[in-house]
Amino acid sequence: MDSISITGAKIFFEIPIFGGIPITETQVNSWIVMLAITILCLVLTHDLKVRPTSKRQIIAEWIVEKVTGLVSGNMGERFTYYAPFICAILGLSAFSSLSSLLGMYPPTADLNTIAGWAILIFCMITYTKIKTSGFLGYLKGYTEPFALFTPFNILSELGTPVSMAFRHFGNIVSGVVISTLVYAALASASTLLFGWLPGILGKIPFLQVGIPAVLSVYFDLFSSCMQAFIFSMLTMLYIANAASADE
Numbered sequence: 001m002d003s004i005s006i007t008g009a010k011i012f013f014e015i016p017i018f019g020g021i022p023i024t025e026t027q028v029n030s031w032i033v034m035l036a037i038t039i040l041c042l043v044l045t046h047d048l049k050v051r052p053t054s055k056r057q058i059i060a061e062w063i064v065e066k067v068t069g070l071v072s073g074n075m076g077e078r079f080t081y082y083a084p085f086i087c088a089i090l091g092l093s094a095f096s097s098l099s100s101l102l103g104m105y106p107p108t109a110d111l112n113t114i115a116g117w118a119i120l121i122f123c124m125i126t127y128t129k130i131k132t133s134g135f136l137g138y139l140k141g142y143t144e145p146f147a148l149f150t151p152f153n154i155l156s157e158l159g160t161p162v163s164m165a166f167r168h169f170g171n172i173v174s175g176v177v178i179s180t181l182v183y184a185a186l187a188s189a190s191t192l193l194f195g196w197l198p199g200i201l202g203k204i205p206f207l208q209v210g211i212p213a214v215l216s217v218y219f220d221l222f223s224s225c226m227q228a229f230i231f232s233m234l235t236m237l238y239i240a241n242a243a244s245a246d247e
Helices: 025-044 055-075 077-102 111-143 147-194 199-203 211-243
Strands: 011-015 021-024
Touching: 021 025, 025 055, 025 077, 025 111, 055 077, 055 211, 077 111, 077 147, 077 211, 111 147, 111 211, 147 211
Parallel strands: none
Antiparallel strands: 011 021
16 A cells, blocks of 8 residues: 555555554564564574584574673673563664665664553563552652652653653664665766766666665664664663662
């Protein structure tokens, strides 16, 4: 279909119940990414041995050690049980953004995706604060250092998922927009500079060869991995701070 959602993702089809539930390109690509990660995990963890004898198991153990070290180094040893969750967020974010290299619409370029992650993490932060300080202690935290600051503390709390979502979304979607604009500009410039060439030579977009690939290295590769790392780091720091707020 040609319809587009407010976030730019195409609507593939609609389920004919409750007035029609749209299934967008973001949803389809998100499931493709999750399926790819699931298959990768099954391949890496197949036929594990006590002593690693295959490269697959060595890679799997290396990933577990690195993520566990990252979590314990930023959150403390008592939070190592968060390692699977942090690894999931890190992998899902990175693979979703890197899917653009395959010509797919990256799910992380849709605000709905990142907002969903941010709300989940916000719920985990709130749960950790209540678990640490108790419900009354959690409510009392909004009145510190004195009651006049209560509205500002509430706004600051609500601003956490908003800032996390828009930071990640903004960086990914800006890369998509910039790459698209540059690609279109190079096509126009190529036609302007080489359109005078005879026959098919005048239709070849010479300037589109090589230059977009250089941009892709940054926006699709480096920036994607960096934003996934930053989002995971913020998740760890927010949860760790929530747990130590009463200490």
